[in-house]
């Protein structure tokens with residue numbers, strides 16, 4: 001019998017997993033991670049070491065239960081438009097269908113976002129024949145709001161190619177803004193009713209400091225890098241993300257799901273391994289952070305493991321910073 005998972009311990013150890021998007025579906029906790037390859041690959045800034053080829057979905061009946069691996073839910077070979085690198089996915093539910101949103105490089109090497117559907121939260125998922133028209137970059141995260149509107153958030157710097165879309169078209173040799181210029185923000189778009197297309201052209205999200213000034217590209221402790229997640233707490237929208245080169249998970253808050261968001265602070269201090277990526281989910285009365293590190297592989301960047309821990313808010317709605325290696 002597999003033992004229950006413990007906070008801050010890998011959810012599973014038989015495969016490498018990363019980028020966990022957690023949701024409560026049908027009374028269970030479902031985790032939609034990336035599935036890191038078994039091979040140790042050399043790291044570079046383009047992210048070539050993240051050469052994932054399929055997705056496995058994990059679930060927990062409760063936090064006292066063992067973690068179930070539901071096997072391959074979607075494979076690269078079954079996605080007509082994709083050539084490689086199945087990076088961080090997310091899932092959503094609407095009108096009896098589960099949707100898996102995922103980034104991959106198309107046959108020209110450009111990251112796009114695809115969607116696949118299933119009648120079950122554990123899959124298998126059937127991909128749409130083409131990527132979402134007008135999609136680009138990586139790390140989709142979907143918020144189904146209380147009023148039924150669904151928003152997709154996405155974007156990542158460096159290997160995630162967000163710098164290359166500043167004009168609205170792909171410019172292969174485009175660089176990011178100067179350090180003193182406003183940082184690039186993640187993108188947001190309303191999804192269509194059937195969840196398969198963007199209902200509007202994606203907009204850039206503005207993240208500002210407490211004085212209302214845009215965070216600058218050189219402000220690597222706070223500026224957006226990749227891995228957006230939006231959750232709602234006490235009527236406010238919390239946009240959380242990775243700072244990439246400074247390896248923190250941080251957050252900003254807004255009364256509007258499309259921002260502007262005001263920077264607030266750090267959720268998780270750096271983990272073992274270069275990347276940090278997360279989701280935040282309410283289970284019953286409590287809130288949880290799902291995240292990853294490279295502890296299972298002894299620090300190999302492209303061999304990560306998904307973990308969870310409880311997340312706590314202060315009375316004023318700010319989040320108490322978590323150290324991944326302290327109780």
Ligand code: FUB
Nearest residue numbers: 050087088226227275277
């Ligand atoms: O797992 C591949 C990439 O690494 C993800 O898309 C990023 O968020 C980072 O975790």
